[in-house]
Amino acid sequence: MRMSRWSYRADRAVFPMLLAAAGSVSLWHASMRQSEEWPAWVLAGLATWTLLEYLLHRWVLHRVPPFKRLHAEHHEHPFELIGTPTWLSAPLFVLAWLTLTQALARPAAGGAAAGLMAGYLAYSLLHDAAHHRRAAPGGWLARVKRRHARHHQPGANGDFGVSTAFWDRVFGTATTVGRDDRRAGR
Ligand SMILES: [Zn+2]
Ligand SMILES: [Zn+2]
Numbered sequence: 507m508r509m510s511r512w513s514y515r516a517d518r519a520v521f522p523m524l525l526a527a528a529g530s531v532s533l534w535h536a537s538m539r540q541s542e543e544w545p546a547w548v549l550a551g552l553a554t555w556t557l558l559e560y561l562l563h564r565w566v567l568h569r570v571p572p573f574k575r576l577h578a579e580h581h582e583h584p585f586e587l588i589g590t591p592t593w594l595s596a597p598l599f600v601l602a603w604l605t606l607t608q609a610l611a612r613p614a615a616g617g618a619a620a621g622l623m624a625g626y627l628a629y630s631l632l633h634d635a636a637h638h639r640r641a642a643p644g645g646w647l648a649r650v651k652r653r654h655a656r657h658h659q660p661g662a663n664g665d666f667g668v669s670t671a672f673w674d675r676v677f678g679t680a681t682t683v684g685r686d687d688r689r690a691g692r
Contacts, residue, residue, distance in 0.1 A: 528616045543614065555624075602622060
């Protein structure tokens with residue numbers, strides 16, 4: 507979806523607030539043991555986000571209307587401010603948090619939700635950087651940019667992960683990589 511500069515950047519204001527809310531609400535009444543387990547739930551949420559990012563990009567953004575059409579616009583105009591608006595993504599993460607509280611104790615649910623939100627925020631910033639920031643040659647961001655540029659090549663059907671290439675390797679959608687990438691553990 508085409509957006510103004512402000513709404514394109516709204517993720518970076520709204521998601522830190524949601525993260526702070528998930529953190530403080532979930533830890534407020536946590537026992538000592540729940541507090542100790544909390545970081546593990548955050549990590550589980552983060553790891554889950556990387557899989558969700560891959561699946562949503564590959565199966566929803568590339569196949570399901572109307573997301574397919576909106577995402578195709580981003581592929582055609584990679585330098586324009588096109589993305590998922592915060593008014594759509596933020597309520598979905600709040601809904602995920604509420605759903606998790608039905609299945610898990612409040613601290614665990616809040617930790618997992620904070621991990622999911624942190625993962626999404628990192629993805630959002632990284633995808634923005636992949637298109638709009640310069641990267642030092644040979645650095646990590648340069649590799650992210652190269653991988654994502656391969657995804658944007660016309661007719662490409664791979665490299666769906668932005669935050670990590672892990673799931674592309676698991677599902678066999680990592681495209682041929684150069685020696686540079688391989689050596690760097692892409
Ligand atoms: Zn895509
Ligand atoms: Zn892109």
